[in-house]
Amino acid sequence: MRTLLLTALFKGPAVVKAPAAPADMLAEAAQALAQKARRRLGRSLAIREIDAGSCNGCELEINALNNPVYDIERFGLKFVASPRHADILLVTGPVTCNMTEALERTYAAAPEPKWVVAVGDCAHDCGVFAGSYAVAGPVSSVIPVDVTVKGCPPPPLEILKGLISLFEAIEA
């Protein structure tokens, strides 16, 4: 542990030596997001992630937002454990019939004002699972969606951009 702490102390934050981090895009996204987020709700926004039937691909990339390269918390954005603490619901997957009720109830449990970001092709239009007897439909067929981030799965930077466009959509 001592080694780790000393490394952190002398080498500086990991985010600097992040391998091939697309620095320009990241900085652009970070700045835009920080300004927008602050204007709307002060300095912090809480995000609740809901997997409504995804293959787990989108979850991997959403998880990556927490790594030191993207470090989403530096923008005041934080993933929370309960919808009752959430301002934003980040929803993935084609909504399966078996998850429809859970999604509706989680949405209902989040306090107003709240926004929904649908992440991934499946959340947008059910992707490759369209037409299945077990799939209820895209996220927008179950709860109102404010912004959609397409991609299968969308890389972390695209999800960050989606959060920015959410604020643009709210202000427009």
Add this chain to the structure above:
Amino acid sequence: MTRTLPTAVAEVAAGMTAGPDGFVRLKVGKAEWSALAIGCAQGRNDLMALWHERGRMRMALMQRGGTARVIATIACPKGAYPSVGRYHPPAIRLERAMRDLYGTRPEGLPDARGWLDHGNWPSKDTGPRERYRFLPAEGESLHQIPVGPVHAGIIEPGHFRFTANGEAVVRLEERLGYTHKGIEKLCAGLSPVAAARIIGRVSGDSTVAYAFGFARVVEMALGIEAPARATALRGIMAELERLSHHVNDFGAICNDASAVALNARCTLLRENLLQAAGRAFGHRLMMDCIIPGGVAVDLADSEIAGLRQVLDEVEKGFAQIVRIYDDSPSILDRTITTGIVASDLVARFAAGGHVGRASGRDFDARRNAGYAPYDTVAFKVPIRQEGDVNARAWIRIDEAGQSLAIMRQLLDRLPAGPLTIDTPPKTPGEGATLTEAFRGDVFITVRIGNNGRIAHMHARDASWFQWPLLEAAIENNIVADFPLCNKSFNCSYSGHDM
């Protein structure tokens, strides 16, 4: 009656000719079917998969500790056939799932509840929805903790019903099926190439392994072989996927033992690997990169040096993290002797991956099923006996090292040549195969019809035989150690729910 019938796969398969996929195919009656199920219960056969196809039930079995493999098929008039789970509990959830999907009637199955069907599918009139009855646990001081389907973390949905006595868990019962997407029926009628896109999303975290397995099974069914370069690239992608998960999941285990800094380091290594995959193969998770007949993307010569460098960095960085883990009594105190799975239970369920190998089950599809390119590289299969969280973590650590070694060998002698075979034939056929995903062996079987399209596809994720063991692992552990146990398994929800 059954006493006179052979119960062991080895006896049944003796003298029979196996197909190109290594499986002896048998049509059996009720007595022979039950005898094979009893053979599983006796520990002579391992159950690999159990599925419905064209009004028949089929079961894939493997000789315990041997190589004989059989697919037994039984006709089920009006859906009825003798239950396997009646003798061999690992089959119970499989039979409940097939009953939900195809209306089969496993006679003697000791569990009448649905599994994947929660009463929500519009295409199936199941009458008024019944409340799911969890198994009872009775006692004055017991209390229940319901968790999910929406979990607290960024993970997949499923329900856990804990019954606890104070801090100690006396029973955990899982309820899964929330992410059921009807994948088998979606694949029917598609071309193999179109179906590959769906199968690559059965469990997105194992997209390479699934696409790899499906491509191989289609190639077996059609009697074709992918070119040498494609095979080598498949191996590199599969090991890159495995390494990225082993590093990440090891970090997640540390995180649940409150070693947040170690997790941060691990997520950084994972990001490093995903960016390398993105540069080398055009997609961070390498989705749709493997297709039946070959691979869809090439690895440019200019990318090889960069990929090697990332592997070196990850090896060095991971070794540093592991050293800290192993030198920290505060972390080890949480992982050693926590969530022990007994070796006889692992053997009974034929549990693959780190769950099996941490409890002494010496099985790895890359070696035991022996498919290309793993027949051309040297690697070891790490085994441990303790069966606790620490042992599963160490299997991950040791396998990460093996994945690095395999990738380097494949990069050292990457053959030149085409990426796909010219024109895949449109002939009927069938095949079955095991593929080693990061969490264990995935069984995929496919039947291709006369029109060259998928007539039936069944994929059995490793998690089917690991989820039940998680219920055993947590027993008598404290509630607060469940996240550790769960992370050390990291079972798939989507892969299991199909």
